[in-house]
Amino acid sequence: MRVPSKPAGFTLLEMLVVLVIIGLIASLVGPRLFSRVDSSKIQVAETQVRLLRGAVETFRLEVGRIPTAEEGLAVLYSAPADERARARWRGPYLDEAVPADPWGNPYRYSVPGRDGLPFAIYSLGADGQVGGEGNDADIGFLPPQ
Structure with a gap:
């Protein structure tokens, strides 16, 4: 009579080795992916600011x-609300309400803008504060300093 053999499986040591390898790969690839997410948010903000500027010009x-x-x-x-402006208004000039910037903050609008522009439309970047560098830099058509 034959005794059935144990089913084949993985040992705890083999599972730990695989987990360590997956962790190493994730630690190498993860930062590159997250830096791409940050740069894509900046590109989205720049594109939205240009679209908002076009709507203001219209x-x-x-x-x-x-x-x-x-x-x-x-x-x-x-x-x-102004009756004279309401009579000439042919909007809406956006398909939906003004979007938030990619970091969830409202876009800023002020009059006048920098370098002779009549208005400013901008995002305060990832930190939500005036100024900054890299991902925290202000994006768009900025107000006078």
């Missing part, structure tokens, strides 16, 4: 002025 062409600082970017999606 508003300016149709209404005859840029949005006031009090109206902000919300006027690109909702008609202005």
Whole structure:
């Protein structure tokens, strides 16, 4: 009579070796992937700022002025309170309400902008603070200093 043999399996040592190898690979690849995520957020913010600038320029062409600082970017999606501007408003100029920046903060809008621009649209970057470098740098058409 034959005794059935034990089913083949992995030993604890083999499992630990595999886990160490996976950990080493993750430690080498992980930082590269996360740096790509940060740079892609910067690119998304730059693209959104350009789209918002285009919407402000379209508003300016149709209404005859840029949005006031009090109206902000919300006027690109909702008609202005001013009756004269409301009569010329042909919006909405955005498909949906003004998006948040990739870090979850609202885009900033101010009048005037830097270097002779009539307005500023910008994100404060990853840190949400004025200034900064790298991922924390302000992105967009900035206000005067």
